[in-house]
Amino acid sequence: MTNDFPIALAGAKAETLMWARPNEVEHAAQDQLRNISKLPWVHGVRVMPDVHLGKGATVGSVVAMKDAVSPSAVGVDIGCGMMAVKTSVMTSDLPDDLGALRSAIEEAVPVGFQANDGQARVVRRDLKLKVAFDKLFGGFEELRAPRLEDRHKRAIAQCGSLGGGNHFIEVTSDDDGIVWLMLHSGSRNIGKEIAERHIYAAKGLDHNLGLPDRDLAVFLAGTAEMDAYLHDLYWAQDYAKLNRRIMMATVKGVFARFFPSVVWGREVNAHHNYVARETYDGVDLVVTRKGAISAKSDEFGLIPGSMGTGSYVVRGLGNEASYCSASHGAGRKMSRTKAKKTFSVDDLARQTEGVECRKDAGVVDEIPGAYKSLESVIEAQTDLVSVEARLRTLLCVKG
Known part of the structure; x- marks a missing residue:
């Protein structure tokens, strides 16, 4: 299947290519994209089919900068992303009523404003998780954003918790009737605190004073401010990935109580709000994805819909025109x-x-x-990813 994407965004300064039709994108989001494209450090902008207005930078945008990074182009939920694991359980093995399973998951995983009582229980039992946990928090005191000391206990307690909003835990099944476990969460309050402190610092720098939108303030390469932000951001990205691993281990433990003979298969754990150093057009760039996944050749990713509409497991096609990116979900309408x-x-x-x-x-x-139609969003990016599995939601836990 082919499509007529990408489409160049009219009025943008740096090359801005869209996998969405301009008439289907809110005017405010288009203006926001144009503002991003006009930053002098921007090499190019790529826009995913789930695009919509965001704080500072547009959700569903991939921004490639030369020698600079904008914290708002990542967002405040640093490292937010998806994790899924394939099971050996079939839908025919499931009971007609999944209420008891949902209650058990909600009891085991803190949701909404809840947190663990100290370190998550599964970390104490799983050596690999404990090693990763101890390594991560061994670097907490080295974080460079100010006034984080009193967040240490909260960060520990929230590592392995879901949060609220669009975060979820799901039990799903693919077209072959195979059950998958899936969840969506990020770096919780500590990621937000880190992001907001660095955004505040960026807004006060002289080179940002004349920007069309101060929320797009950037740090420049070779400065202590950019080094500090990237140091803290990479820590928060590691926190988010570990947060998902801990939750998934907890959910797997619950699921195994209901299905003791379960065998675990493929796992996918991927960010969709993050920073990476990548090279395109022969130029070394700082690439920020805010509501977008990496879709390098043969790389697995997850594209969820809204609660109740299911998700897709996809494989990247390595399309450099999109900076090897794809959408992170259906996107709000x-x-x-x-x-x-x-x-x-x-x-x-x-x-x-x-x-x-x-x-x-x-x-x-x-x-x-x-939310937008998930099928339409997938159809718009057939040149970015191939579909590996279509997952149907059977059970959904929300914060």
């Missing part, structure tokens, strides 16, 4: 506020029929109708 005004609890129940999940006012803003 309306704000949380508008979703709450538009939809009711009854709407939520109808749109999540057949899925074991919360169906109350607290998650109406996460209703499938507030």
Whole structure:
């Protein structure tokens, strides 16, 4: 299957290529992309099909800069991403009522504002996780953002917790009836604290004072400020990946109590808010992905929809025109506020029929109708990824 993407964004300064039709992208998001493209350090911008307006930088954008980095082009949930594991369990093995399994997962994994009582229990039992945990927190005191000392205990307690918003834990099945476990989360409060402190510092630098949007403030290569930000950012990215590993180990433990003979298969653990140093057009660049996954050749990734609509396991095609990137999900088509005004609890129940999940006012803003069509988003990037599996949601845990 072929498509007519990418499309160049009119009015952009640095080359800005879109895997989305301009008439389907809100004007505010297009203006935001143009502002990003006009930064003097930007080599190019790539726009994914799940694009929508974000804080400072657009969600669904990939920004390649020369000798600079913008913290807002990563976002405050540093290292947010997805993890999935394939199981040997078939849908025919599942009970008709998944309520007990959902309750057990919710009891084992802290969700919303909850946290572990100190270190997550599974870390104490799993040597590999304990080694990774001790190594990560052995570097906590070396973080360079100010006033983080009193966040140490909270960061420990939240490592292995879900959070709220669009974060989730799911039990899904592919077209062959094979069950997969999946979850979505990031660096929790510590990532937010790190990001906000560095964004504040960037806004005060002289070279950022004349920017069209101060939220796009950058750090410059060769400065102590950029070194400090990247040092802390890489730590937060490691925290986010470990957070997902700990949660998945916990969920696997719960699942194994229900299905003792389960055998674990392929695992995928990938960021979609992060920074990497990469080379394109023969130029060494700092690439920020905010709501985008890496899609290098044969690299596995995960593209989720909204609660109840399922997800895709994909394999990257290594398309350098997109800076080897793809979308991170379906993408919102309306704000949380508008979703709450538009939809009711009854709407939520109808749109999540057949899925074991919360169906109350607290998650109406996460209703499938507030998101773009996942199938359309996948169809728009057939030159970026190939589909390995289509996952159907059976059970969804939300914060």
